[in-house]
Amino acid sequence: MGKMKIIVTGTGYVGLVAGVCFAEKGYDVTCVDVDEEKIEKLSNGISTIYEEGLEELLKKNIKKGNLHFTINYKDAYKDADVIFIGVGTPEGKDGAANLFYVETVSRQIAETIEKDCLVVVKSTVPVGTNDKVETFIKEDLVNNVKVEVASNPEFLSQGHAVRDTFEAKRIIIGTNSQKAEKLLKEIYEPFNLPIVSVSRRSAEMIKYACNNFLALKISYMNDIANLCELVGADINEVATGMSYDNRIGADFLRAGIGYGGSCFPKDTKALKYLAKQNDYTLRTVQSAIEINEEQKIKLYKKACERLNTFEGSKVAILGVAFKVGTDDLREAPSLINIDLLLERGANIYAYDPVAIENLKKRYSTRIHYTTNIEEAIKDSNVCFIFTEWEQIKEFKPRKYKELMKMPIIYDGRNIYDTKEMKENKIEYYSIGR
Ligand code: UDX
Numbered sequence: 001m002g003k004m005k006i007i008v009t010g011t012g013y014v015g016l017v018a019g020v021c022f023a024e025k026g027y028d029v030t031c032v033d034v035d036e037e038k039i040e041k042l043s044n045g046i047s048t049i050y051e052e053g054l055e056e057l058l059k060k061n062i063k064k065g066n067l068h069f070t071i072n073y074k075d076a077y078k079d080a081d082v083i084f085i086g087v088g089t090p091e092g093k094d095g096a097a098n099l100f101y102v103e104t105v106s107r108q109i110a111e112t113i114e115k116d117c118l119v120v121v122k123s124t125v126p127v128g129t130n131d132k133v134e135t136f137i138k139e140d141l142v143n144n145v146k147v148e149v150a151s152n153p154e155f156l157s158q159g160h161a162v163r164d165t166f167e168a169k170r171i172i173i174g175t176n177s178q179k180a181e182k183l184l185k186e187i188y189e190p191f192n193l194p195i196v197s198v199s200r201r202s203a204e205m206i207k208y209a210c211n212n213f214l215a216l217k218i219s220y221m222n223d224i225a226n227l228c229e230l231v232g233a234d235i236n237e238v239a240t241g242m243s244y245d246n247r248i249g250a251d252f253l254r255a256g257i258g259y260g261g262s263c264f265p266k267d268t269k270a271l272k273y274l275a276k277q278n279d280y281t282l283r284t285v286q287s288a289i290e291i292n293e294e295q296k297i298k299l300y301k302k303a304c305e306r307l308n309t310f311e312g313s314k315v316a317i318l319g320v321a322f323k324v325g326t327d328d329l330r331e332a333p334s335l336i337n338i339d340l341l342l343e344r345g346a347n348i349y350a351y352d353p354v355a356i357e358n359l360k361k362r363y364s365t366r367i368h369y370t371t372n373i374e375e376a377i378k379d380s381n382v383c384f385i386f387t388e389w390e391q392i393k394e395f396k397p398r399k400y401k402e403l404m405k406m407p408i409i410y411d412g413r414n415i416y417d418t419k420e421m422k423e424n425k426i427e428y429y430s431i432g433r
Pocket of ligand 1: 155157158159211252253255256257258261322323324
């Protein structure tokens with residue numbers, strides 16, 4: 001066999017990062033998407049998402065001739081050895097994952113492939129979807145070729161997706177056929193990472209079980225944080241104490257404004273829905289979702305009690321991205337707060353080092369956008385912190401006192417030391433302390 005030809009369809013986070021990383025390992029990769037504008041940009045070496053190190057590898061591999069982009073799926077699929085599906089599975093009605101794109105791509109594959117091919121589902125899909133993909137393809141297959149379908153979920157986290165791909169903790173391979181398993185192992189060999197080989201349905205479940213577990217962990221910490229406030233304990237100290245126990249682990253113990261992003265909110269609802277479809281109530285996940293919903297507006301509610309009105313007040317918002325290292329606003333806890341504050345007549349001045357452009361798309365002239373923290377907080381009546389950017393962490397507490405009209409801060413990320421805030425005569429509210 002010559003150089004293996006890999007196709008990745010869907011150039012969002014999952015697909016684009018996978019495509020670029022396979023190319024970097026020397027494969028001949030073609031990325032397919034229906035969005036012409038995206039493909040045009042990517043072909044010119046311009047990354048369509050903000051991801052550390054991605055654009056560099058994109059440019060490098062295009063230059064080397066390993067990496068191509070096209071909207072012409074027919075040409076791309078026809079002689080592919082492997083096709084990775086990385087299209088979106090947006091949240092649909094009742095929280096169920098919408099599989100429209102997965103189905104469309106499956107049928108397109110069936111209509112175009114001209115040789116035996118392995119189809120690998122990388123998108124996060126409900127248990128049983130790989131079986132469906134196999135059925136879709138078999139139903140519509142035009143040529144007399146053999147197709148295998150395998151599940152290969154990814155665990156990358158936005159902001160360090162490239163690093164997470166090359167240094168993944170494990171590669172999950174879900175197959176019901178030895179041939180597919182062997183081929184996928186071969187593809188991942190150059191990555192030199194631990195491989196866990198399981199059934200297709202287990203692979204699909206592993207992805208959901210992981211994301212839901214992490215969401216639960218965060219909601220648990222938020223739950224404990226709320227109790228800490230009532231009994232006079234400090235959640236940051238509690239988390240530090242917990243982190244030394246490696247049965248618990250040191251990660252994802254940060255209490256705060258609640259989880260957001262493109263995965264946890266969607267995947268918790270999808271798993272809850274999957275359980276419901278099977279006449280089961282997933283009580284743990286149900287609670288995690290409820291706690292998160294309340295957590296997002298906890299500080300807003302506190303501020304409402306303290307300030308009575310926001311009508312005409314200058315409200316500074318520091319950080320809007322759903323987490324550090326990304327310009328993504330999907331399900332960002334900042335958004336519901338901005339909406340509520342706007343409803344109550346607040347005059348909002350937002351600062352974020354990278355997500356301002358996306359914020360503009362959403363709020364246009366309804367709020368003000370600033371390029372630095374000083375501008376946002378100057379003469380403001382109150383300040384909310386929603387993302388723990390380094391720029392905000394480094395900002396000196398005394399400057400709030402100097403610049404704000406009333407130094408009242410609601411910090412959803414526990415950035416500052418409570419003692420230091422007191423010394424600076426700032427009215428400071430955070431989470432769980
Ligand atoms: C997540 C998973 O980490 C990744 O494995 C999966 O493939 C996709 O979903 P991502 O959404 O990029 O990745 O972000 P992550 O870093 O996990 O954070 C998710 C949310 O949880 C953010 O809003 C973050 O601020 C919040 N969070 C995280 C906390 O509130 N506390 C923590 O301790 C950790």
